[in-house]
Amino acid sequence: MDDAEPLVSQAELARRWGVTPRTVSRRLVFLGITPLRRGRCRCLTMEQAALAERFHRHLNQGKDSSSFSRRYDALEAQVVPAQQPTPPMSGHDLELAPQQLAAMATAFLAHLAPAPQADPLQRARGLAEAADARLVLTTKELTAVLGHGITSWRDSRDDYGFHFTRHKQQGKVLWTVERSLWSRSSRDRTPDNDDPVPASGPFLGRMGRY
Numbered sequence: 194m195d196d197a198e199p200l201v202s203q204a205e206l207a208r209r210w211g212v213t214p215r216t217v218s219r220r221l222v223f224l225g226i227t228p229l230r231r232g233r234c235r236c237l238t239m240e241q242a243a244l245a246e247r248f249h250r251h252l253n254q255g256k257d258s259s260s261f262s263r264r265y266d267a268l269e270a271q272v273v274p275a276q277q278p279t280p281p282m283s284g285h286d287l288e289l290a291p292q293q294l295a296a297m298a299t300a301f302l303a304h305l306a307p308a309p310q311a312d313p314l315q316r317a318r319g320l321a322e323a324a325d326a327r328l329v330l331t332t333k334e335l336t337a338v339l340g341h342g343i344t345s346w347r348d349s350r351d352d353y354g355f356h357f358t359r360h361k362q363q364g365k366v367l368w369t370v371e372r373s374l375w376s377r378s379s380r381d382r383t384p385d386n387d388d389p390v391p392a393s394g395p396f397l398g399r400m401g402r403y
Contacts, residue, residue: 201236203217221237316339
């Protein structure tokens with residue numbers, strides 16, 4: 194492999210996606226990508242980084258990791274659309290050439306502009322809102338809040354300072370989110386008499402834990 198080939202570090206992917214390095218590592222394992230070692234840095238080739246980016250967009254759309262086709266995306270990266278023959282330019286086309294060049298320059302500069310940084314607190318705010326409002330989330334909604342799939346999660350889980358509980362109602366899998374005990378404020382741990390906290394947690398009707 195040519196040493197001059199451009200590489201993308203795992204740390205750069207973590208900053209770009211707004212996730213932890215551990216999350217990046219889990220995604221690469223799922224995709225079967227083995228990073229290259231360059232000193233103390235773990236890097237990906239451009240082809241590997243492109244596959245990882247498509248997987249990130251797949252998860253951000255609320256889709257589950259099990260529905261992601263690695264083989265299809267790998268083949269898709271190799272497809273190069275055939276170029277249509279360029280027709281001879283007429284006098285009218287020559288008059289429009291400066292406008293076309295300006296549009297091309299604008300598109301090129303937009304491509305070079307850095308992508309907007311993801312809000313590092315987006316996941317924390319979403320989980321806090323779900324916990325404080327005692328919302329009942331579907332698997333798709335919880336995946337969108339977390340920014341990654343949860344296919345390996347079972348009945349309950351503690352992560353990101355929150356406790357996630359899985360329920361099943363009418364054949365649907367639903368989730369509730371609660372703040373972990375160590376992350377709750379003093380007001381949450383000592384409820385007022387005028388505002389008692391239900392002993393059974395969020396109200397789910399006839400829902401039972403799965």
